[in-house]
Amino acid sequence: MLDRLKKFPYEEVVIPILAVLLALLVGSVFILFVGENPLVAYKVLVKESLGSTRNLATTLQRSTPLIFAGLAVAFAFRAGLFNIGVEGQLYIGGFAAAWVGFTFTNLPRVIHLPLAIIAGMLGGAIWAAVPGLLKAKLGVHEVINTIMLNFIAFFLTDWLTIGPFHGNTMAPETGRVAKTAAFTRLYPPTRLNTGIYLALAAAVIVWFILWKTKLGYELRAVGLNPSAAEYGGINVAKNLVTAMAISGALAGLVGTEQILGLHNRFIQRFSPDLGFMGIAVALLGKNHPVGVIFAAVLFGALQTGSAAMDRLTAVPRELITIIQALIIFFVAAEYLIRRMIRHKGDA
Amino acid sequence: MWDVLALLVNTSVFAAAFRMATPLIFAALGGILSERSGVVNIALEGMMLTGAFTAVFVTYHTGMPWVGVLGAMAAGALMGLLHAVVCIRYRANQVVSGTALNIFAGGLTVFLLRFFFNIAGTSPAVNVIPDITIPVLNRIPWIGKILGRQNPLVYLALVSVVVVHIVLFKTVWGLRLRSVGEHPRAADTVGVNVYRIRYVAVALSGALAGIGGSYLSIAHLSRFSENMTAGRGFIALAAMIFGKWTPLGALGACLFFGYADALQMRLQNLGIPVQFVQMLPYVLTMIALAGFIGQAVAPKASGEPYVKEG
Numbered sequence: 009m010l011d012r013l014k015k016f017p018y019e020e021v022v023i024p025i026l027a028v029l030l031a032l033l034v035g036s037v038f039i040l041f042v043g044e045n046p047l048v049a050y051k052v053l054v055k056e057s058l059g060s061t062r063n064l065a066t067t068l069q070r071s072t073p074l075i076f077a078g079l080a081v082a083f084a085f086r087a088g089l090f091n092i093g094v095e096g097q098l099y100i101g102g103f104a105a106a107w108v109g110f111t112f113t114n115l116p117r118v119i120h121l122p123l124a125i126i127a128g129m130l131g132g133a134i135w136a137a138v139p140g141l142l143k144a145k146l147g148v149h150e151v152i153n154t155i156m157l158n159f160i161a162f163f164l165t166d167w168l169t170i171g172p173f174h175g176n177t178m179a180p181e182t183g184r185v186a187k188t189a190a191f192t193r194l195y196p197p198t199r200l201n202t203g204i205y206l207a208l209a210a211a212v213i214v215w216f217i218l219w220k221t222k223l224g225y226e227l228r229a230v231g232l233n234p235s236a237a238e239y240g241g242i243n244v245a246k247n248l249v250t251a252m253a254i255s256g257a258l259a260g261l262v263g264t265e266q267i268l269g270l271h272n273r274f275i276q277r278f279s280p281d282l283g284f285m286g287i288a289v290a291l292l293g294k295n296h297p298v299g300v301i302f303a304a305v306l307f308g309a310l311q312t313g314s315a316a317m318d319r320l321t322a323v324p325r326e327l328i329t330i331i332q333a334l335i336i337f338f339v340a341a342e343y344l345i346r347r348m349i350r351h352k353g354d355a
Numbered sequence: 356m357w358d359v360l361a362l363l364v365n366t367s368v369f370a371a372a373f374r375m376a377t378p379l380i381f382a383a384l385g386g387i388l389s390e391r392s393g394v395v396n397i398a399l400e401g402m403m404l405t406g407a408f409t410a411v412f413v414t415y416h417t418g419m420p421w422v423g424v425l426g427a428m429a430a431g432a433l434m435g436l437l438h439a440v441v442c443i444r445y446r447a448n449q450v451v452s453g454t455a456l457n458i459f460a461g462g463l464t465v466f467l468l469r470f471f472f473n474i475a476g477t478s479p480a481v482n483v484i485p486d487i488t489i490p491v492l493n494r495i496p497w498i499g500k501i502l503g504r505q506n507p508l509v510y511l512a513l514v515s516v517v518v519v520h521i522v523l524f525k526t527v528w529g530l531r532l533r534s535v536g537e538h539p540r541a542a543d544t545v546g547v548n549v550y551r552i553r554y555v556a557v558a559l560s561g562a563l564a565g566i567g568g569s570y571l572s573i574a575h576l577s578r579f580s581e582n583m584t585a586g587r588g589f590i591a592l593a594a595m596i597f598g599k600w601t602p603l604g605a606l607g608a609c610l611f612f613g614y615a616d617a618l619q620m621r622l623q624n625l626g627i628p629v630q631f632v633q634m635l636p637y638v639l640t641m642i643a644l645a646g647f648i649g650q651a652v653a654p655k656a657s658g659e660p661y662v663k664e665g
Contacts, residue, residue: 042470090450092397148644149653151450152596155397155589156637167630281461287454324469329462336455341445 019346020294026345027292027338028306035331042322049323056316057309062198069200071301071308072269073098073262075207077286078293078300079214080132080258085295086218087251088231093139093154094259095283096161097132101256102263103165104131106274107173109185109267120188125206125264132260133253135161140252144245150252162277169276180276191269203265210258211297217254218297227251259283288332291339307332359625366500368617373501373509374575376606376613378403378584380512381567382591383598383605384519385560389435390600391523392556393536393656397453398438400588401460402561406431406568408464411579412471414481420573421484424508424566431565432558434460439557443550446660457588465581477580484508484574508570513606515563520602532556536654539661549661564588593640600654612636 036046057067077094084091091097105128112120139153166180175183191201218224229237230247238244262282267274289307293299310328318325338345362368382399389396406427413426434456441452465475472478486506493503502509523529532552534542539549571587572579590612598604612635619632 038466090448092450092454142641142645146645148646151395151397152592152644153641156593156641159586159589159637160634163630163634167628171628281458284454284458287451288458291451324466326462326466326469329458330466333455333459333462336451336458337441337447340447340451340455341441343447344445 017294019349020296020299022349023342023345024292024294024299024303024339026348027335027342030338030345031331031334034334035327038327038330039323042324044321044323049317049321049327052317052320053310053313055313057313062195063312065195065198065200067305067309067312068204069198069270069308070311071304072201072204072207073265073282074285074289074304074307075301076210076258076262076265077282078289078304079207079210079297080255080262080283081286081290082293082295082297082300083214083218083258084251084255085290086231087227087247088234089140089143089248089251089255090151091136091154091252091255091259092151092287093136093157093256093283094262094286095279095281096154096158097135097256097259098263098266098279098283099161099165100135100263101128101130101132101260102267102278103168103274104128104260105189105264106182106185106267109189110173110183110273113186113188115188117188120186121190121268124185124189124268125261128260128264128267129257130260132263133257136256136259137249137253140249143252144248158283165274166276169274173274175273181271182274185268185272189268190272191265199270201265201269203269206261206265208301210261211301214258215297223247223250259286262286285332288336288339292335362618362621366497368614368621369501370505371617372610372614373505374613375616376609377506377509377512378567378570378575378587379591379594379609379612380516380606381570382564382588383594383609384515384602385431385563385567386592386595387519387523387598387600387602387605388532388556388563389560390595390657391536391654392532392553393539393654393659393661394439394442394553394557395449395453395658396438396557396560397450397592398434398456398460398588399560399564399591400584400586401453401457402431402434402564403568403571403584403588403591404460404464404582405434406565407572407583408467408568408579409565410569410573411478411481412467414573415479418482420482423481423573424484424569427565427569428562429565431561431563431568433561434565435558435561436554438561439554442557442660443553446662449658449660461582464579468579468581475581478578480577481573483577506570506574508566508574511566512570516602516606523602528552533654536656539656539659540664543661543663549663553661564591567591590636593636596653597636597640597643599652 039046039049080094081091105124108124108127139150142148142153143150170180173182175181191203194200226242226247230244234244289303292303314325314328317323382403386396386399409430410423410427414420414423438452438456441447442449486504488504493499531547535549535552543549594605594608597608615632615635619629623629
């Protein structure tokens with residue numbers, strides 16, 4: 009029993025929790041600034057995100073894309089790659105899924121839906137493999153290239169949506185995805201859909217690949233020390249491309265779920281920065297699938313509660329964006345928290 | 356055919372190119388200072404956005420847009436300091452901190468917009484910095500039409516390029532800053548205060564990006580609107596790389612990107628989708644980084660936290 013306690017990744021859990029608490033604490037300064045009581049505001053936040061089955065369903069719905077996005081970033085991180093390109097990859101993946109969804113309209117559901125999902129994954133994977141390839145072959149750092157590819161993806165899908173694939177509405181969106189390619193709603197009127205099962209399955213698969221396969225072992229070795237991995241006979245270049253492609257496939261699923269589960273058509277710039285939130289989720293979840301799920305649900309809850317907080321108190325909903333950014337700061341600056349813990353230990 | 360050629364050398368397009376390039380130039384110069392000192396700054400976007408908001412906020416309350424510019428500088432510098440503290444003192448990953456800062460700025464500006472102006476989306480209109488005419492310059496044929504009458508911030512941007520160039524390459528402080536970005540350990544051994552130089556460089560970076568943001572909100576337009584920088588901080592980042600981390604190179608890249616921006620609406624009339632023109636800066640930067648247009652190499656120690664020994 010004691011052994012098991014010792015094996016428990018104490019710091020891996022305590023640091024993120026402290027980071028969240030610190031962020032909420034700083035957030036309360038902003039709440040006081042607008043003349044509200046932080047306890048009242050936070051109480052509304054909790055009640056409206058977790059207080060009823062319906063609220064809980066909305067929270068889970070909002071968590072779904074964040075799980076995929078967090079997994080995408082975490083997977084790349086494990087291989088030593090920083091994928092800031094999830095935002096662009098999710099648009100390409102989302103568009104690919106939508107295209108299959110509104111183009112092949114006479115397929116049976118058992119073929120159509122999986123086909124749309126695979127297209128979404130492929131779209132994201134290809135978009136992410138490009139910076140992986142550029143890093144593997146030419147040594148170009150993936151951070152700048154993934155940022156550049158984000159914007160290229162925005163403008164490309166802008167054009168596709170307004171131009172060749174514009175639907176028959178006035179809005180910048182494509183035609184509707186056929187019912188045979190849509191995820192099923194689980195708890196109407198909320199938009200929670202079967203995508204949540206796919207997200208949980210993805211978390212299990214990511215865990216399995218990373219810790220139970222030779223590929224995962226190699227990826228993690230490359231992430232820890234590329235030169236040692238190379239020396240140990242691992243093909244680093246191949247692994248970089250594979251890691252980015254898998255990360256991109258997960259990013260593609262963010263878009264796929266949003267299109268096939270929520271919007272049922274591709275809408276220009278539909279993502280509320282889900283890709284960037286994925287970075288926060290991965291960091292807070294310590295790049296572990298279990299951590300990612302917890303972090304995604306937390307962020308999903310914050311977002312769900314923020315709408316009610318906005319309505320019922322004087323606190324603008326953007327407080328949640330601020331808190332999410334603060335969480336990233338505190339997790340990133342874990343040196344700060346480690347010192348705080350140690351000081352306490354000394355006393 | 357002649358229509359197209361006439362359009363490409365049209366003086367009003369060039370004049371617009373300078374206007375479009377101005378916010379990019381300020382932010383790119385900021386990026387250069389930060390990265391040359393060894394701190395990666397992908398938060399230019401957030402710093403610009405904060406500057407844009409603060410400029411409007413201060414101008415709204417004072418009625419004086421130049422005070423607004425000062426406010427934007429201060430706000431940008433504060434964002435820079437936040438980035439610096441997190442990256443230098445607490446050794447956070449610089450890309451992560453930059454990402455957080457961008458998210459933070461996006462949330463904070465709308466939070467404050469809604470709190471102070473009780474309005475979502477767009478602030479009320481404020482006074483702007485008016486354009487000025489430069490007496491002799493405006494008489495010169497062709498050039499006079501492009502640069503004879505512009506916003507003071509356009510001229511300030513061009514002057515800043517020269518100043519940053521001189522500071523970086525002709526002063527002792529600039530030499531130290533560059534050595535801190537290339538070999539912090541070596542710089543430390545000869546008595547250069549690595550941390551202090553990085554703090555100053557990143558704060559200046561924020562101040563410059565802040566001016567860039569203020570140009571958007573109180574010179575180009577007369578109000579703040581949500582996410583009004585719309586990726587310009589990242590175009591500035593691209594210009595910095597494209598210009599190989601030098602002020603003059605970045606100026607060239609900014610003018611080129613500004614020119615593309617100015618052409619985009621006109622090209623659309625010729626059947627070229629505007630989105631393809633908008634993509635151009637990003638595509639070109641990827642090509643440049645891949646080494647097809649000369650090698651673009653970042654300062655060696657950029658991205659690495661420096662830990663003093665002993």
